Amino acid sequence: MTVMNMIEALNSAHDVMMGRDPDIVVMGEDVGYFGGVFRVTAGLQKKYGKTRAFDTPIAEGGIAGTAIGMAAYGLKPVVEMQFADYIYPAFDQIVSEAGRMRYRTAGEWTLPMVFRSPYGGGIFGGQTHSQSPEALFAHVCGIKTVIPSNPYDAKGLLIAAIEDPDPVIFFEPKRIYNGPFDGFHERPVTPWAKHPAAEVPEGYYTVPLGKAAVAREGNDVTILAYGTMVHVALATAEEQGIDAEVIDLRTIVPVDIDTIEASVKKTGRCVIIHEATRTGGFGAELAALVQERCFYHLEAPVQRVTGYDTPYPHSLEWTYFPGPTRLGIALKKALED
Amino acid sequence: MTVMNMIEALNSAHDVMMGRDPDIVVMGEDVGYFGGVFRVTAGLQKKYGKTRAFDTPIAEGGIAGTAIGMAAYGLKPVVEMQFADYIYPAFDQIVSEAGRMRYRTAGEWTLPMVFRSPYGGGIFGGQTHSQSPEALFAHVCGIKTVIPSNPYDAKGLLIAAIEDPDPVIFFEPKRIYNGPFDGFHERPVTPWAKHPAAEVPEGYYTVPLGKAAVAREGNDVTILAYGTMVHVALATAEEQGIDAEVIDLRTIVPVDIDTIEASVKKTGRCVIIHEATRTGGFGAELAALVQERCFYHLEAPVQRVTGYDTPYPHSLEWTYFPGPTRLGIALKKALED
Amino acid sequence: MTSSNERRNRPALSLHVPEPDARPGEEVDFSGVAIPAAGSVARPDINVAPADIRDLPYTLIRVLDDDGKAVGPWDPRLDADTLRRMLRDMAMVRVYDERMFRAQRQGKTSFYMKSLGEEAVAVAAAHALDRDDMCFPTYRQQGLLIARDYPLTEMMCQVYSNAGDKLKGRQLPIMYSDREKGFFTISGNLGTQYPQAVGWAMGSAIKGDSRIAAAWIGDGATAEGDFHNAVTFAGVYRAPVVLNVVNNQWAISSFSGIAGGELTTFAARAVGYGIPGLRVDGNDPLAVYAATRWAADRARSNLGPTLIELFTYRVEGHSTSDDPSAYRPQGAGAKWPLGDPLMRLKAHLIGLGEWDEERHQQLLDQLGEEVKAAQKESEKLGTLGGEAAQSVESMFDDVFAELPWHLQEQREQALAEAEAKRK
Amino acid sequence: MTSSNERRNRPALSLHVPEPDARPGEEVDFSGVAIPAAGSVARPDINVAPADIRDLPYTLIRVLDDDGKAVGPWDPRLDADTLRRMLRDMAMVRVYDERMFRAQRQGKTSFYMKSLGEEAVAVAAAHALDRDDMCFPTYRQQGLLIARDYPLTEMMCQVYSNAGDKLKGRQLPIMYSDREKGFFTISGNLGTQYPQAVGWAMGSAIKGDSRIAAAWIGDGATAEGDFHNAVTFAGVYRAPVVLNVVNNQWAISSFSGIAGGELTTFAARAVGYGIPGLRVDGNDPLAVYAATRWAADRARSNLGPTLIELFTYRVEGHSTSDDPSAYRPQGAGAKWPLGDPLMRLKAHLIGLGEWDEERHQQLLDQLGEEVKAAQKESEKLGTLGGEAAQSVESMFDDVFAELPWHLQEQREQALAEAEAKRK
Numbered sequence A, B: 001m002t003v004m005n006m007i008e009a010l011n012s013a014h015d016v017m018m019g020r021d022p023d024i025v026v027m028g029e030d031v032g033y034f035g036g037v038f039r040v041t042a043g044l045q046k047k048y049g050k051t052r053a054f055d056t057p058i059a060e061g062g063i064a065g066t067a068i069g070m071a072a073y074g075l076k077p078v079v080e081m082q083f084a085d086y087i088y089p090a091f092d093q094i095v096s097e098a099g100r101m102r103y104r105t106a107g108e109w110t111l112p113m114v115f116r117s118p119y120g121g122g123i124f125g126g127q128t129h130s131q132s133p134e135a136l137f138a139h140v141c142g143i144k145t146v147i148p149s150n151p152y153d154a155k156g157l158l159i160a161a162i163e164d165p166d167p168v169i170f171f172e173p174k175r176i177y178n179g180p181f182d183g184f185h186e187r188p189v190t191p192w193a194k195h196p197a198a199e200v201p202e203g204y205y206t207v208p209l210g211k212a213a214v215a216r217e218g219n220d221v222t223i224l225a226y227g228t229m230v231h232v233a234l235a236t237a238e239e240q241g242i243d244a245e246v247i248d249l250r251t252i253v254p255v256d257i258d259t260i261e262a263s264v265k266k267t268g269r270c271v272i273i274h275e276a277t278r279t280g281g282f283g284a285e286l287a288a289l290v291q292e293r294c295f296y297h298l299e300a301p302v303q304r305v306t307g308y309d310t311p312y313p314h315s316l317e318w319t320y321f322p323g324p325t326r327l328g329i330a331l332k333k334a335l336e337d
Numbered sequence C, D: 001m002t003s004s005n006e007r008r009n010r011p012a013l014s015l016h017v018p019e020p021d022a023r024p025g026e027e028v029d030f031s032g033v034a035i036p037a038a039g040s041v042a043r044p045d046i047n048v049a050p051a052d053i054r055d056l057p058y059t060l061i062r063v064l065d066d067d068g069k070a071v072g073p074w075d076p077r078l079d080a081d082t083l084r085r086m087l088r089d090m091a092m093v094r095v096y097d098e099r100m101f102r103a104q105r106q107g108k109t110s111f112y113m114k115s116l117g118e119e120a121v122a123v124a125a126a127h128a129l130d131r132d133d134m135c136f137p138t139y140r141q142q143g144l145l146i147a148r149d150y151p152l153t154e155m156m157c158q159v160y161s162n163a164g165d166k167l168k169g170r171q172l173p174i175m176y177s178d179r180e181k182g183f184f185t186i187s188g189n190l191g192t193q194y195p196q197a198v199g200w201a202m203g204s205a206i207k208g209d210s211r212i213a214a215a216w217i218g219d220g221a222t223a224e225g226d227f228h229n230a231v232t233f234a235g236v237y238r239a240p241v242v243l244n245v246v247n248n249q250w251a252i253s254s255f256s257g258i259a260g261g262e263l264t265t266f267a268a269r270a271v272g273y274g275i276p277g278l279r280v281d282g283n284d285p286l287a288v289y290a291a292t293r294w295a296a297d298r299a300r301s302n303l304g305p306t307l308i309e310l311f312t313y314r315v316e317g318h319s320t321s322d323d324p325s326a327y328r329p330q331g332a333g334a335k336w337p338l339g340d341p342l343m344r345l346k347a348h349l350i351g352l353g354e355w356d357e358e359r360h361q362q363l364l365d366q367l368g369e370e371v372k373a374a375q376k377e378s379e380k381l382g383t384l385g386g387e388a389a390q391s392v393e394s395m396f397d398d399v400f401a402e403l404p405w406h407l408q409e410q411r412e413q414a415l416a417e418a419e420a421k422r423k
């Protein structure tokens, strides 16, 4: 066990898997010699050679398209999209091709591959370095979508994603890449060394896709969260002394419905939090599911705490960010209703 | 007033507006001399000239990108994307550029433009000529999304969309392009001549964006629908003798929340129907909204009747299609619960 | 900086919108098509520097002359058996196409696409490639499957989406897939296969394999960003791939000028990326063979990608949904000056003394019988529109390797719905 | 068809991954860079057929020779006032950049990007274009705004996202926009502006206007599909647009070989589309001016688009977030053989007797004062990270022309949240 931050844990996942499986190739803008603008792939080219970790042209559609071809050949590409905001030129290849290949060929061609991408706000990246487009991928069929919230999960989930026989989108909340984040951007943080989830085994292990974690047990209200928002949820519950159960979804497709249902049936109240724009966000799906399945247990409407339906602004970053105050208001309402 | 089918009504909308406003240009694959693969733009090039209605290269991203440039210049492009399934290469231009231009420039650059596209299943188009991607556009901010269900609305909404100062995505359900559709694909249909909504004024009129229509009044359950599904809803209510209120949303962003709320508060039950894949579909947003706003009026969970989370298969088209049987089961459940 | 006053005196700009030579009601006129003599184009060594052959994209590589004789340096000198086999394959594509087109008209399926006049493009390439090179085709290269002996019944079952369709009725007709035959699944989305082919070839190179990839795209679809992505990546990594552009001069109703064909050739795109570009008479099976082989040899020798424009003509409509007389003069295809690839190869074989009219008629009769028999066979397994050949359950398979809970639930709902419908 | 047995004896394929000449710790070596003599490239008439100038992309248009003399047919023969103005503008860009870079390091904003060594690219083009031609820049053409007299305070307010920022703090620093100055809003998404510029030019042509468009893209970003879309559409419709590729040889940590620069020049892309391609010494302000003017004149005469590669060097890091010593030898920029555009124009003016060291120092001092004054002025309106300069309400404006109900609600929630935070 070592203390790792998220970047180190993700780097370690690559390293472990490239060592185990010669079919894994890592590709993306600046991922080769330089090791990626966030350094997640640092050292891989040196260790595994230029044909297993290499820079690509700046053409996300070409990256996805050629990676799909490599997967069809028999390799297992792990692709970095430099920012989630820049994944759209690859949207057609991911959605129409990667997501549908197994289906349209009735299993004749399958694509074991991972699209990783830094994601979310909180680093003053402005509207094109802050987006959270997970709901887009959740809606189209044939793609799994994973979003870790801590170093231990990040490594274990990435290894599971690499081993998965189908394409996986893997969003890495960049707010928690380096330092930990304890929910309040304006306060000092507890260093990783004191977070149990930063204790990361150096070797191989997996965290299964499709399984949520109960990040905090509680009885009065369920908070459904993923990525950076898990830390907002934990901080808010703590700060306000609310007996909230915080579920860290980890995978949103397929979502762990059993864990969600069990929790909401226990608490009778549910608040969902995500950073993405509200309308049609994954929170809508979660709210729909919860009320479909727990209708007779619900004592208050399911609430969504989200980013606003505007681009992520540069200067008002922390006004946009769904932090403890916004969640606190919702929790209060959920408990009062 | 003339009886028009949907194609004729849409063609008329183009004609009326091109006659009124010299800044309107029509562009897309095969839309010029030929008048479009569904003939929606037939005759426009002949009447308004080659520089106002012209064919484009097969490059949806280029079509969107150049159209954005034209709108920035001061024109009002009305763009045809040949099939909604082929809009993805333009996704970046539409989402990152068209949808955010006004915001990122604080109103300095605005883009009055319409992206039209045939949409939905029911014509044996297989997985790449049947998709309903409206939820993707509903989630990203800055774009209005419109889906008409009949010729009268189609023309009036398209004119309103062309006049709107912001980018509008306009999805045209191709199952109801030509003939009417009375919900049951295997039964004969009543000709347009007997549908009041096929009485279309030849000149200018608008149907406002953001306003739903009550397609059928009722007291026991609210059905939220748009496009082809409006006809499924009407047919099912009729067939089963259910006192259902059918709301034809017409615009999904911004959605007409007042009409929805009023209806559900009256009926206490709500079933949503759409053709798109279920997970993260616009039905999720509607379900989330309804339970948020009508929680204490709901007597049963809000249900979603949708396409399945698979690609639209060719041979099993009518098994996939959310028809009266599927809706009937949900309605029965909603009324029994 | 010129002031804006000065500018105001300048002449008005105008937009150029390309227009084909002739529209319905007008006479089609191919006299402007430049056709260099067969045999007139030099054949460089495969290890030529791309910079030294920048003029190749502006001519037309042709082997068969007007008398059906093979001439010049690109003559691949094929033996008579191979030539007869190519003739047979092209004829088979034509007979098969004709029959499936009719089947669609008879309501047995929803859609069909022919490749009439373009048969050489796929068939000759299939013969020039290795059997296990991987092909990334469009919907108009059914000739690859036929040349590689894919069973006709399999093809027909796919077209019918019937119980024998190994794709479980999921794909539109003609969107075949066969991994074993090296035929990559066809996508409805134009152009997507092009970078995928490059990626496959990169994979082969990464693994030190010796198989190469070949891809096809239409003149119209070259405008897609995927085309650019593919050629960029192919050039950067010197991927072992043959990139074919089938310029049949039409993209549904749009002539090739709308794709950029007015300004230069499609083969010239290669020059922009610094890779070799060949422009080939696509109706000359020997020229197609020779060019493909040249490019394949380069690829296999680690010399990188080649772009080949196959200059041909779409003789009929785009698909069963299309009527070309709405946008171009009727019968234009019959006047195409580069002729019919099948007739040209036939004349060549007859000239060699290796073929005659009688054997040709026998061949056609025999192919007709084969196709008829295959059709009968495959129709036993159903046609589209009858009772659905696929089970309701099957619809939920293959979205993922395993069925997640939500698809399990949806499958149960679908079964319940089917049950309710039966009542 | 060769059988697979035969294939198995073939040599193994291998993947080529481009690698720059030198990495950190190695000596940078520019001796391989081919630099034709200034004045050696012929200047064709603007109505030349693109097919007749297919060789232009493989040379380098240069006007200023090593002694600072303007030579050859591309010499634009500018008067001394214009030259001095260009010198001033380039110097201003440099002083401004330096100051804003420092402001970022001082924590006054989140991000900054310099254009050190590339100032001629934007400044000379601005002078060659008409004042109301529309520019579609990347983040490295701040020189356009400066040459068009956009107030420095406006620029700084944008960089600070402060109360004076007319973009309401919404955009990342340096993503300026000014319609009045013909400076299109910069996008974070690479390449998107390129087809937009073509569309704007098409609009101008449709309307019979006489204004043209000009666009810039980096060497790295030419790989995006948008590049292909733009050039395709520009060619098809003969759009009146000047398409510039700024080849500064780096894209963050990737050298231009990763974008395809090993195989041919970026100007050569033009050949693939059948439009003229010029390759220009981007550090030679007179060459940039002359080439831009040639292309602009073509566009304005309805002769269509031109692609111009500006060959230059990114002397410093990609942005304030980047440290180039991690991937290329330190100090490489200083060794770039085409020199510094500012110094070259200065030498030229001195050679003409129109400038001297003293006036140069005065100029720099004066610019320094101007920038300092502007900074003081703009900082009065705040810097990033202080109390947010924009109101919470403002965040919801401009998503649409009118505020729909859901944004109204969200605005109210945001105000309530702000209220709760204050407590």
Ligand SMILES: Cc1ncc(C[n+]2csc(CCOP(=O)(O)OP(=O)(O)O)c2C)c(N)n1
Residues within 6 Å of the ligand: B029, B058, B082, B086, B089, C138, C140, C188, C189, C190, C217, C218, C219, C220, C221, C222, C246, C248, C249, C250, C251, C252, C314, C318
């Ligand atoms: C991305 C995408 N856009 C549009 C279409 C609709 N479409 C199908 S075929 C076709 C024309 C293609 O022409 P070309 O590439 O020349 O091939 P050809 O049909 O001539 O073989 C079009 C526009 C599509 N299938 N995919």
Ligand SMILES: Cc1ncc(C[n+]2csc(CCOP(=O)(O)OP(=O)(O)O)c2C)c(N)n1
Residues within 6 Å of the ligand: A029, A058, A082, A086, A089, D138, D140, D188, D189, D190, D217, D218, D219, D220, D221, D222, D246, D248, D250, D251, D252, D314, D318
């Ligand atoms: C679509 C997209 N992909 C990736 C990025 C991230 N990115 C920003 S700048 C840059 C490098 C661009 O290099 P180049 O085009 O050569 O321009 P330069 O910075 O050299 O001026 C990258 C990869 C982006 N902004 N947009």
Ligand SMILES: [Mg+2]
Residues within 6 Å of the ligand: C218, C219, C220, C246, C247, C248, C249, C250, C251, C252, C314
């Ligand atoms: Mg074609």
Ligand SMILES: [Mg+2]
Residues within 6 Å of the ligand: D218, D219, D220, D246, D247, D248, D249, D250, D251, D252, D314
């Ligand atoms: Mg660069």
